Amino acid sequence: MSISKPNKQVRTYQPTYQLKPRKPFCIEVVEKILKRIVDSELDEIEYSEKAVPDLCSSLAENIRGAVKEENYDRYRIIVLVSIGQRRQQSVHVFHTFLWDHERDGFASYNYENCHLYANVVVYGVYLD
Template structure:
């Protein structure tokens, strides 16, 4: 008969911190600077292509999210929304609505345009207990 080996699984037990506030709160001005740097450098020479834009949105959102996470906002969930569209003499209105705590939560937005595309990037910092 074959012997069955049971692997012991480590169980992590966390002690309560009793910390009610974040060590570093979400700063929309710093996030806006990060957005400007990433968006302007990445999209400067981009032309609209319906096959490339979805991958570009995904990679841009991931790059922005990792750059913001390097700022070490503890107890915050970072949500990045990237919208890129083709300019064809149209108007675009973007509206987001959330229920959130106005003292702790925050957001930063950046709009970009060149002669071929428009881009709207919004980053939300939602406080987690």
């Protein structure tokens, strides 16, 4: 006795090639989100090299979730968080990749207190 499996229909979707987003990436809104979240989460924090990796991950997830709530359709949201101990040094952070200046956007925020510094960048990369 053999049992036959029901035929599964596989849906294939054709690309839509929508060249303009319905809701474009708004840099001012994302900068306000960054300021609100980073200031509230890092306000009372002192630098600890054991706690910083988890802090970076949770901060990036919180920011990514808040930006995704803005419903930027067809945008990939990329969040980069760098936290370091504040000593008498300077830091330069560079990010480079292919960019469509008409549709893609980014927002950044720098935070400092007497113990640490943080650099947070959110990229909104449009997917057509």
